[in-house]
Amino acid sequence: MESKTAALPHAGGAAANADAAAPSAPRTEQRAGPFQARTPGGEEPLDEIAETAPGAVRELVARARVAQVAWAEVPVGERAELIAKVKKRLLARAEEIAALVHRECGKPIEEAALAEVLPNADLVDYWTSSIEELLDESPVDLDPIAYPGKTGRIRRDPRGVVALITPWNYPVAIPLRTLVPALLAGNAVVFKPSEVAPRSGALVASLFEGLLPDGVLSVAQGGGDVGAALVDAGVDLVVFTGGVATGKKIAVACAERLVPTSLELGGKDSAVVLGDCDLERAARGVVWGAFTNAGQSCASIERVYVEQAIADRFITRAVALTRELRPGVDVGAMTTARQAAIVRRHLEAAVDDGAEILAGGAPPEGSLAFPPTVLRAPREDTPLLQEETFGPVLPIVVVKDAEEAIARTNASRFALTTSLWTRSHERAHALARRLRAGVVTINNHGFTGALPAAPWTGAGDSGSGVTSSPHALAELTRPRFVLDDRSRAKRELWWYPYTPALRTTAFAMARVRGGAGLFGRVRALVELVAALSRRLLGR
Numbered sequence: 376m377e378s379k380t381a382a383l384p385h386a387g388g389a390a391a392n393a394d395a396a397a398p399s400a401p402r403t404e405q406r407a408g409p410f411q412a413r414t415p416g417g418e419e420p421l422d423e424i425a426e427t428a429p430g431a432v433r434e435l436v437a438r439a440r441v442a443q444v445a446w447a448e449v450p451v452g453e454r455a456e457l458i459a460k461v462k463k464r465l466l467a468r469a470e471e472i473a474a475l476v477h478r479e480c481g482k483p484i485e486e487a488a489l490a491e492v493l494p495n496a497d498l499v500d501y502w503t504s505s506i507e508e509l510l511d512e513s514p515v516d517l518d519p520i521a522y523p524g525k526t527g528r529i530r531r532d533p534r535g536v537v538a539l540i541t542p543w544n545y546p547v548a549i550p551l552r553t554l555v556p557a558l559l560a561g562n563a564v565v566f567k568p569s570e571v572a573p574r575s576g577a578l579v580a581s582l583f584e585g586l587l588p589d590g591v592l593s594v595a596q597g598g599g600d601v602g603a604a605l606v607d608a609g610v611d612l613v614v615f616t617g618g619v620a621t622g623k624k625i626a627v628a629c630a631e632r633l634v635p636t637s638l639e640l641g642g643k644d645s646a647v648v649l650g651d652c653d654l655e656r657a658a659r660g661v662v663w664g665a666f667t668n669a670g671q672s673c674a675s676i677e678r679v680y681v682e683q684a685i686a687d688r689f690i691t692r693a694v695a696l697t698r699e700l701r702p703g704v705d706v707g708a709m710t711t712a713r714q715a716a717i718v719r720r721h722l723e724a725a726v727d728d729g730a731e732i733l734a735g736g737a738p739p740e741g742s743l744a745f746p747p748t749v750l751r752a753p754r755e756d757t758p759l760l761q762e763e764t765f766g767p768v769l770p771i772v773v774v775k776d777a778e779e780a781i782a783r784t785n786a787s788r789f790a791l792t793t794s795l796w797t798r799s800h801e802r803a804h805a806l807a808r809r810l811r812a813g814v815v816t817i818n819n820h821g822f823t824g825a826l827p828a829a830p831w832t833g834a835g836d837s838g839s840g841v842t843s844s845p846h847a848l849a850e851l852t853r854p855r856f857v858l859d860d861r862s863r864a865k866r867e868l869w870w871y872p873y874t875p876a877l878r879t880t881a882f883a884m885a886r887v888r889g890g891a892g893l894f895g896r897v898r899a900l901v902e903l904v905a906a907l908s909r910r911l912l913g914r
């Protein structure tokens with residue numbers, strides 16, 4: 376494989392030169408570990424990673440294509456036995472994984488262990504124990520009178536070579552959510568991690584080392600140009616998680632090549648806090664949902680709509696809880712200077728538009744230690760309420776009632792997840808049906824991305840791809856219908872020659888099956904029997 380030694384970013388001092396206005400430019404910024412004081416050694420460079428030359432990606436895909444054919448021949452039970460070993464490796468390397476993600480992305484160790492390690496063990500369990508049943512052939516009911524001697528079955532075949540392109544915010548969990556079922560289904564995967572988290576990407580691949588035939592899983596390291604080369608390299612499916620702008624580019628590239636694609640994009644999730652909620656739970660849940668992973672989650676709470684009746688009490692409690700958060704312990708540093716600059720821009724615009732900062736506020740220019748920030752926002756036509764912020768900022772909007780909260784939630788171009796906070800579960804279920812969101816949580820937020828059996832999906836600018844659950848497997852495979860005809864007849868009713876008897880048969884059938892009233896149907900039945908007998912005699 377052609378490769379060059381990376382000019383990939385190293386951990387280091389925070390850079391102040393991010394250009395938020397050029398989100399697709401290759402990143403060369405440096406990043407810091409979370410709050411350097413708490414990260415001994417966080418300033419020293421990490422090991423170098425070999426970058427894959429865009430020109431070498433096609434070769435990786437060609438190798439994957441050959442390997443996939445043999446891999447798909449391995450019985451699914453054997454594939455499951457091999458991949459089940461990943462669980463033990465994950466758990467045995469829990470501390471190493473958490474430490475690496477902490478250093479590379481700035482996540483607190485606890486978050487890294489809870490979000491990037493433990494749910495992945497469940498994920499491996501779920502898929503390896505259910506894959507045989509999920510891939511099992513299923514019969515299709517065929518009417519024995521209309522289709523004598525015929526049986527039909529649906530198989531689920533692998534797509535072939537899957538391109539997996541992932542972001543930096545959950546650099547272990549997000550790739551594994553697709554890798555495990557894709558490989559179990561018999562696909563080969565070429566995986567392009569984010570250039571911001573290349574070591575986590577390499578670590579993910581190393582969990583499969585020695586388990587898979589050569590070429591079944593390979594890693595293409597590098598930036599957007601490597602991702603674009605992968606999309607162009609003749610793959611059979613692109614599974615992408617990332618930002619809307621990149622998602623659109625990939626959608627266009629895939630459309631031009633007629634390659635199916637699964638896109639999981641951004642979010643602007645709301646929490647709808649109703650007057651009858653358990654206020655303490657709602658405030659704690661919203662504060663966690665907004666600030667976990669320093670707000671760098673597609674499902675972060677980026678808007679709160681709180682009913683007027685409890686607004687003051689809720690805001691007071693949310694602000695108090697936010698002030699209790701310890702920088703670097705509860706809330707990590709942001710991962711990139713580019714993202715921190717976007718958050719700063721949204722925050723400043725919101726303040727210009729009349730928002731009042733109640734806790735936190737922007738850090739000194741260039742710092743990644745963005746304090747968790749709460750605002751009361753009087754208006755919604757500001758980027759902080761419209762665009763994905765992807766940082767630790769929580770705008771709270773006071774609304775008259777639930778109706779207004781639902782209308783405002785649904786007005787967004789994003790539609791990933793929404794949470795409803797109320798003691799009335801019946802009302803919550805009724806409201807949930809009216810929400811435009813792929814996931815609705817009642818009295819909780821966001822964590823269901825960790826449930827392997829629960830679909831994670833969105834609409835609008837959040838994309839329509841599905842991760843987890845049998846619905847995701849449907850994207851990673853394609854149905855193949857196999858019809859077996861054991862009829863001894865020499866020809867079918869609908870084969871040549873086309874004759875008047877066939878025409879009469881066809882129209883009589885239409886009348887018998889509902890195209891006429893009662894008497895018309897009886898008359899058609901008589902015609903049908905006569906025409907069928909003529910047809911069976913070859914006329």
Ligand code: NDP
Binds near residue numbers: 401545570
């Ligand atoms: P980006 O869209 O910038 O990048 C995502 C991946 O695409 C990276 O590996 C990137 O490479 C690669 N890439 C960039 N340009 C191209 C291209 N032209 N063709 C192919 N690949 C390309 O997203 P971020 O990494 O900044 O991640 C943050 C985004 O991800 C947020 O919007 C967030 O909401 C979303 N996200 C969505 C989730 C969901 O489930 N819906 C879950 C998690 C995150 P490189 O990084 O090297 O430039």
